[in-house]
Amino acid sequence: MKELKIKCDAPIGGIRLRVDTTLSNPSTALFGPSGSGKSSLLRIVAGLWIPAGTEVRLDGVDLTQLPPHKRRIALVAQETALFPHMSVAENIQFATGPRSGEGGFETALHLFDLQPLQNARIATLSGGERKRVAIARALASFPRVLLLDEVFTGMHRTQRNDLILRVREHCAQRGIGILSVTHEPTEALLLNDETLAMDDGKITAQGPTREVLSNDLSLLESTRD
Numbered sequence: 001m002k003e004l005k006i007k008c009d010a011p012i013g014g015i016r017l018r019v020d021t022t023l024s025n026p027s028t029a030l031f032g033p034s035g036s037g038k039s040s041l042l043r044i045v046a047g048l049w050i051p052a053g054t055e056v057r058l059d060g061v062d063l064t065q066l067p068p069h070k071r072r073i074a075l076v077a078q079e080t081a082l083f084p085h086m087s088v089a090e091n092i093q094f095a096t097g098p099r100s101g102e103g104g105f106e107t108a109l110h111l112f113d114l115q116p117l118q119n120a121r122i123a124t125l126s127g128g129e130r131k132r133v134a135i136a137r138a139l140a141s142f143p144r145v146l147l148l149d150e151v152f153t154g155m156h157r158t159q160r161n162d163l164i165l166r167v168r169e170h171c172a173q174r175g176i177g178i179l180s181v182t183h184e185p186t187e188a189l190l191l192n193d194e195t196l197a198m199d200d201g202k203i204t205a206q207g208p209t210r211e212v213l214s215n216d217l218s219l220l221e222s223t224r225d
C-alpha cells in the first residue's frame, strides 16, 4: 500500500463520524478515547459498513466499488473469530483460498512459531496463541492492508512486543499497510510510524507517532478508561 484515502461523514451511536484524510505511511495507529469512532472507522475501511458518500481509496482505487473478495483488506478484531471446531492449520489454510500455492500458509505458520500447534483445536489454545493464529490467518490471505482492532490488549508485555515487531517486519517487507486501533501508547510507538488521534468522531491530530504523542502529553497515558 502506498496511499489510503478515507472520506466519510455519517452518524453512529451518539456521534458523527466525519473523516477526510490520506494516509501515506505504511503503518498508522488510531488512537483516542472510548467511543471516539476508531472501530467504526476500521469497519468502514474493511467494507463492513459503507455509509452513503463514503470513499475508501487504496492507491487510487475506490474499494467501496469492489466486491469484498477483491478488496484484499484483512481485519483482526479483539474477539478473534476463529473457527473453534477447526485446527490451527485448517483455520489458516481456509484464509489462503485460491492463492494456496503461493506459500502464505507456510509463511504465516513460521512467522509466529505455530508449527508445533498446527494440529491443535482452537478451543484448546490460550488467548495469546489465538491472537497469533488470528493474525497469521489474516496475513495468509495476502492482504494489501491489515486492520488490527485492539488485538494486543491483555497480552503479557514481552509477548506483545515480540508479536508486534514480527507483524511490523513482515508487513514492511511485503508492503502491507497497517491500520491499528489501540489504547496503548507503547503499542503505537512500536508498531506505527504515523498516528491519528481521534475524539468525538473527528481526527484531532495526525503525524509521526512520536510527534503526535509528545505534542499532547495526555495521549501518553493509556486512553483505556
Ligand SMILES: Nc1ncnc2c1ncn2[C@@H]1O[C@H](COP(=O)(O)OP(=O)(O)OP(=O)(O)O)[C@@H](O)[C@H]1O
Pocket (backbone or CB within 6 Å): 012, 013, 014, 015, 032, 033, 034, 035, 036, 037, 038, 039, 040, 041
Ligand atoms: N453497530 C453499531 N450500531 C450503533 N452504534 C454503534 C455501532 N458500533 C458502534 N456504535 C456507537 O458508535 C460510537 C463509536 O463507537 P466505536 O466502537 O467506533 O468507538 P471506539 O473509539 O472504537 O471505542 P472503543 O475504544 O471503546 O472500542 C459509540 O457511541 C458506539 O456506541
